[in-house]
Amino acid sequence: MLNSEIARMFEDLADRLEISGANPFRIRAYRQAAKTLSEWPESLADIAETAREKLISIPGVGKDLADKIAVIVETNAFQQLEEMRKEVPDGVVEMLRIPGLGPKKVALLFKYLAVGSLSDLKQAVEAGHVAKLKGFGEKTAKSILEGLANLAQSGSRVYLAEAKVEADAIVEALQNVPGVGQVSAAGSLRRRKETVGDLDVLATASNATAAMDTLARHPLVNKVLARGDTKQRVRLKSGLELDLRVVPEESYGAAMQYFTGSKEHNIVIRRRAQERGLKINEYGVFRDEISVAGRTEEDVYATVGLPWIPPELRENRGEIERAEQGKLPQLIELTDIVGDMHMHTTATDGTASIREMAEAAKLRGLQYIAITDHSKRVSMANGLNADRLRQHWKEIEKVRGQVSGIEILKGIECDILEDGTMDLDDAVLAEADWVIAVLHYGLRQPKEQIDLRLLNAVRNPHVSIIGHPTARIIGKRPPVAFSFEALLKAAADYGIMLEINASYMRLDLDDIQAAAARDRGIPIVISTDAHSTQGLDGMQYGIFQARRAGLTRHDVANTLPLQEFQKRIRRA
DNA sequence: GCCGTTTTCGGCCCGACTGTTTTCAGTCG
Numbered sequence: 001m002l003n004s005e006i007a008r009m010f011e012d013l014a015d016r017l018e019i020s021g022a023n024p025f026r027i028r029a030y031r032q033a034a035k036t037l038s039e040w041p042e043s044l045a046d047i048a049e050t051a052r053e054k055l056i057s058i059p060g061v062g063k064d065l066a067d068k069i070a071v072i073v074e075t076n077a078f079q080q081l082e083e084m085r086k087e088v089p090d091g092v093v094e095m096l097r098i099p100g101l102g103p104k105k106v107a108l109l110f111k112y113l114a115v116g117s118l119s120d121l122k123q124a125v126e127a128g129h130v131a132k133l134k135g136f137g138e139k140t141a142k143s144i145l146e147g148l149a150n151l152a153q154s155g156s157r158v159y160l161a162e163a164k165v166e167a168d169a170i171v172e173a174l175q176n177v178p179g180v181g182q183v184s185a186a187g188s189l190r191r192r193k194e195t196v197g198d199l200d201v202l203a204t205a206s207n208a209t210a211a212m213d214t215l216a217r218h219p220l221v222n223k224v225l226a227r228g229d230t231k232q233r234v235r236l237k238s239g240l241e242l243d244l245r246v247v248p249e250e251s252y253g254a255a256m257q258y259f260t261g262s263k264e265h266n267i268v269i270r271r272r273a274q275e276r277g278l279k280i281n282e283y284g285v286f287r288d289e290i291s292v293a294g295r296t297e298e299d300v301y302a303t304v305g306l307p308w309i310p311p312e313l314r315e316n317r318g319e320i321e322r323a324e325q326g327k328l329p330q331l332i333e334l335t336d337i338v339g340d341m342h343m344h345t346t347a348t349d350g351t352a353s354i355r356e357m358a359e360a361a362k363l364r365g366l367q368y369i370a371i372t373d374h375s376k377r378v379s380m381a382n383g384l385n386a387d388r389l390r391q392h393w394k395e396i397e398k399v400r401g402q403v404s405g406i407e408i409l410k411g412i413e414c415d416i417l418e419d420g421t422m423d424l425d426d427a428v429l430a431e432a433d434w435v436i437a438v439l440h441y442g443l444r445q446p447k448e449q450i451d452l453r454l455l456n457a458v459r460n461p462h463v464s465i466i467g468h469p470t471a472r473i474i475g476k477r478p479p480v481a482f483s484f485e486a487l488l489k490a491a492a493d494y495g496i497m498l499e500i501n502a503s504y505m506r507l508d509l510d511d512i513q514a515a516a517a518r519d520r521g522i523p524i525v526i527s528t529d530a531h532s533t534q535g536l537d538g539m540q541y542g543i544f545q546a547r548r549a550g551l552t553r554h555d556v557a558n559t560l561p562l563q564e565f566q567k568r569i570r571r572a
Numbered sequence: 573g574c575c576g577t578t579t580t581c582g583g584c585c586c587g588a589c590t591g592t593t594t595t596c597a598g599t600c601g
Contacts, residue, residue, distance in 0.1 A: 025584055029573035062574050100590085102599050137592060379587050380601050418588095440601070441588075 001045045001073055001219065004165070005237070007038035009078045010065075015096060016081075016088040018103040019110070032060045037069075039351075039534045048073040091117030098147035099477070100140065108133060122148055157195035157475065158240060161504035161541055164189060166220055166236060167199050174244075177214045179207035182252055186259035190311045192544035194474050194507050199242040200259045208246040215244050251283045253296035258282035264316035265309075272304040272320075280304075312547040319550075329552050334543045336553040339368040339565060340536060342413065342436055342467060342499065342527030347392045348373040349381035351532040354399045354408070360533035362406040368562040370411035370434040371396055375423040377415040378440055384412070386428045393431070407562050409433040413467060418442035420449070420456040422463075429462035434569065436467040436499070439480060443471050447481040454482060458490040464569050465497040465525055468508040476505070484513060488520050495570040497523045497557060500549075502542025514549035523557040523568050 014030040036059055037044060047054050048070045055066035072078050088110075095106045095118065109115040112133060115124050121144065124130050131141040167185040174183045180203055184190070187200035205211045212232045216224050225241065226233040232244045247255040258266065259282065273280045278287055284294025285303045293299035298308045306323045310331055313319040322328050343357055344350030352360070354371055361369045373392060374383035384392060393410040400408050411434035415423040418441060422429065429435050437457035439450070457463050469487060470479035491498055498517050501508045506529070509517060517524055526542035528535055546556060553559040557568050 023573080026573045028584075032574080060574065064573060100599070104598055135592070135597070139591060143591095377587090378601075380585065382585070444589095 001076065002169075003040050003044050004038050006044055006069060006072055007034040008238075009072065009081055010034035010037065012093070013078070013081045013084060015093050015103075016084040019088045019092060019096075019107050020084070021103075021107065029060065029065075033058075033065050036060045036351075039532055041534065044069055045073045089116055091120070094118055095121060097151060098144055099150075100143050100147065105135065105140075108135060118148060118151070157197050158238070159474065159504050160189065160192060160194055160196055160544070161538075162238070163196035163199060163240060166238060166240060167201065167242075169220060170199075170215065170218060170242065171201060173214060173218055174201070174203055174211055177205075177210050180205045180211050181249060184256065186256055187261065190260045191262065191314055192312050192548060194504075194510070194545070196240075199236075199240055201242060201244050202252065202255050202259060203244065203246050204249045204252050205246050211246055212244065215242075247282070249295065250291070251294045253298070253300050254280065254284045254294035255282045257297050257300045260311050260314065262315050265314040265320070268316055268320050269301075269304060269306075272306075276304060278303055310547065312544065313550060315548075329550050331547040332543060332551050332553045332556055332559070334540055335365075336556070336559045337526065337539060337543070338366060338560070339370075339558040339562065340366055340528050340530070340539065341370040341409070341411070341434060341465070341525050341558055342372050342501070343369060343530040343536070344373050344381075344413075345371060347388070347395075348378070348383055349531060354396055355403060356533055357530070357536075358399060358403045358406055358408055360536055362403065364536055364539075366406060368407035368409065368565070370409035372411035372413040372434065372436050375412060375414040377417060377423040383415075383423075386424060389424070389428060390431070411436065413438055414463075415440050416453045416457045418445065418449075418453075420453045422457065422460060426460070426462055429460070432462065435462050435464045437463040437465070438467040439469075439471045443477070443480050445480075447483065450480045450482040451486055454487050455490055458487070458494050458496050461570075463496060465499055466491070467499045467527070468501040468503075468506050468529070469498060470508050470510075470513075472508055473505050474507060479508075484516070488517060488522065491517070491522050492520045497525050497568070497570075500524055500526045500542045500545055501529050502526055502538045502540075502545070503529045504538065504541045507541065507545045509545075511545055511548035514546060514551060518549065518551055518555045524551065524555055525558050526556055527558070 010030045011034040014027045018027050040058065052070050055061055055069055056063060092106060092110050095101055113124050113129050115121050125141050125144050130136050130144065131138050167189055171183050171185055174180055183203040185199060185201050189196050189199060203211050208230060212227060215221060215232060215234060220236050221234045222237045223235045225235055230246050233241060235241050245255065270280050278285050284291040285300055293303045301308050309319055309323050340361055345352060345354050345357055358369060374381045376383040376385040389412060396408055396410050410432055412432050413436045416437050416439055417423055457466060472479040498509060500514055514524055526546055528538045530536045530538060557565055
């Protein structure tokens with residue numbers, strides 16, 4: 001049992017308790033515990049089995065939750081959740097995914113209109129029942145319909161980070177099966193798309209049965225949906241579906257190429273093959289039914305006159321032409337990154353101290369970091385006013401003397417307020433080494449106002465960078481309405497940087513926007529926005545996005561040594 | 573449900589916005 005599974009159960013219970021109107025503080029306790037557990041470095045299952053009493057020392061876990069964790073690990077079930085499931089069915093919980101619908105409104109819909117699913121909800125809105133319900137109205141009804149449409153469109157895709165954890169676990173399990181050779185995930189996961197619809201795993205094996213049996217028994221697997229000689233489809237407990245394909249050694253490269261996609265990329269590749277009198281399919285490259293390649297992807301690409309193309313670029317967005325001209329970029333790698341310029345501490349909504357973050361960053365090989373806690377407008381995160389910020393910076397200076405081998409910059413993530421002013425005065429911002437300007441509130445303002453806010457921030461001489469510029473949350477909140485073109489122009493004119501926020505729910509800028517910024521010569525900084533020491537590991541998702549954008553290390557400023565980096569920071 | 577040099581009860585993060593109301597509940601972050 002994974003920590004994340006236990007966390008998900010607590011989170012699920014919290015949702016249902018909230019709809020049923022339970023004590024809000026009890027609900028918060030479950031959510032707090034879920035968050036802590038999902039980030040906990042040791043396996044809870046191991047702790048529960050070997051040193052059960054240690055569970056209670058986890059912050060936010062008391063006697064009650066420690067017992068529950070132990071029973072969950074032991075029995076693989078959570079009695080209380082199963083009982084709540086009867087009271088508040090899955091379809092009701094699902095309605096929480098609609099923006100504007102919280103637990104109270106969902107409870108009203110369930111209680112008075114017997115709305116128990118998204119399809120019930122759609123019918124109830126269309127029949128005009130919802131708008132008449134007390135506390136609802138025409139506007140709410142309309143926004144529910146929009147939310148439903150949005151949800152249907154984004155479908156059931158999951159974040160890359162979540163899918164990757166599951167895929168990695170299954171790939172590893174398969175690699176340990178005797179008789180199994182190479183194993184790898186393919187598909188959109190291998191292309192590092194922001195979200196993944198399902199998982200494709202390829203394996204070479206002398207014994208497909210053993211591989212399939214292992215998959216069927218894997219703890220992450222809920223149900224085997226189909227099984228044949230070479231292909232098995234399963235549904236994971238998370239809801240993701242996974243295809244395992246067992247292929248012969250001599251077809252592995254061809255199968256990887258075929259199942260990695262994208263479809264658009266492969267169409268062009270197969271057309272090139274046709275022009276050369278060849279046929280490419282998942283088993284190999286064939287001339288007159290005779291196999292001429294297939295063992296490796298390099299061999300397959302070579303038959304159509306191309307070098308191997310990194311999976312992140314395989315979207316038919318010009319990569320094939322560039323490959324043909326020998327102009328494929330040397331894509332940035334995680335090890336190129338030497339600084340992390342966006343992270344939080346316990347001063348606001350982070351879970352680790354300045355010192356802990358610095359030491360964790362050093363452990364990850366970084367040469368410098370910026371501590372960038374929230375400004376006061378973000379009250380829910382205990383944002384800093386001028387006094388507290390200055391005090392916080394004094395703390396940073398103290399830690400500088402305590403942790404050697406890493407530079408710590410005095411930063412701030414400062415809100416751009418709804419009226420276009422900064423949340424902190426210029427006098428304070430002027431004292432910072434590094435100022436990230438961001439939008440957190442008023443995200444539904446009209447385009448003109450958002451443009452004004454971003455432009456004001458770019459023009460502010462103390463602002464170093466715009467963080468998560470579009471403020472989107474993938475699959476949950478659309479980007480703000482704004483002119484990206486105007487932002488690019490202003491950033492280039494004023495010498496300001498733009499962020500790729502590596503948080504897997506943001507990945508903001510996205511790949512296409514980051515490529516556009518690169519084309520304007522705007523320095524890009526990839527930052528984790530970490531709220532814990534573990535959060536620093538999120539850098540990889542920013543790197544994936546940068547690679548999809550075709551960025552090299554020369555396009556990304558935090559690959560530079562600190563002195564060089566600081567020369568790139570616009571000075572007031 | 574957690575927590576505790578204010579410790580076994582009584583707190584627990586809160587300000588702004590939206591759409592609904594006619595003074596505010598619900599949602600969001």
